[in-house]
Amino acid sequence: MSLKEYFIRALKRQIYYDELWALINVTFDVKRGEILGIMGLNGAGKSTLLKVISGVLQPTLGSVKVTGSVAPLLELEAAGFDGDLTGEENIYMNGASLGYSSAYMNRYRDEIIEFAELGDFANVPVKNYSSGMRARLGFSIATMVRPDLLIADEVLGVGDVNFFDKCMQRVKDMVKDGTSIILVSHSIGQVRSTCDRALLLDKGRMVQYGKVAR
Numbered sequence: 001m002s003l004k005e006y007f008i009r010a011l012k013r014q015i016y017y018d019e020l021w022a023l024i025n026v027t028f029d030v031k032r033g034e035i036l037g038i039m040g041l042n043g044a045g046k047s048t049l050l051k052v053i054s055g056v057l058q059p060t061l062g063s064v065k066v067t068g069s070v071a072p073l074l075e076l077e078a079a080g081f082d083g084d085l086t087g088e089e090n091i092y093m094n095g096a097s098l099g100y101s102s103a104y105m106n107r108y109r110d111e112i113i114e115f116a117e118l119g120d121f122a123n124v125p126v127k128n129y130s131s132g133m134r135a136r137l138g139f140s141i142a143t144m145v146r147p148d149l150l151i152a153d154e155v156l157g158v159g160d161v162n163f164f165d166k167c168m169q170r171v172k173d174m175v176k177d178g179t180s181i182i183l184v185s186h187s188i189g190q191v192r193s194t195c196d197r198a199l200l201l202d203k204g205r206m207v208q209y210g211k212v213a214r
Contacts, residue, residue: 022048023204035181037195044201068148083127116140153184
């Protein structure tokens with residue numbers, strides 16, 4: 001509801017709500033250079049869990065400990081971009097949000113644009129991009145700077161086959177360099193072929209957690 005509606009309902013004593021725990025007793029760890037897959041139906045708590053790990057949300061109970069730099073790729077269609085800025089300008093803005101200087105991003109600018117396959121669209125406002133183009137750019141930025149932990153929400157499910165193969169190769173290279181990856185996916189085949197361990201959520205609760213059977 002709007003702020004105005006809230007105050008009107010408060011004066012009339014008409015504010016009601018149901019308490020919902022999005023996550024309950026979820027405990028796990030991710031080792032260096034490991035890929036953890038998180039699965040579950042819509043509403044299971046997957047995106048909430050990623051936001052808690054990323055620091056976007058604070059847990060009501062319990063705690064989260066993350067060591068090193070984190071690059072979250074959440075809600076791909078938005079990807080943290082300013083629609084009025086060009087793709088190139090958003091590269092520097094996103095780099096700054098990850099703690100990298102302009103000089104550092106200068107080294108990777110061309111490589112990011114090439115990997116994202118933006119071409120001449122690098123100088124076009126992001127609001128004119130398709131969702132696939134925004135996803136490619138977001139993935140390219142987040143993986144180019146080699147974070148200690150990459151958090152990806154359905155990021156590998158966008159784009160064509162060729163871009164999917166590029167993403168998978170990039171992920172493998174990152175893991176070899178010691179990057180840990182938390183991947184949300186609805187594809188059992190993708191989790192089985194990509195992840196070392198998997199976590200299954202159902203209505204906020206951890207149903208299964210362990211090594212992935214190849």
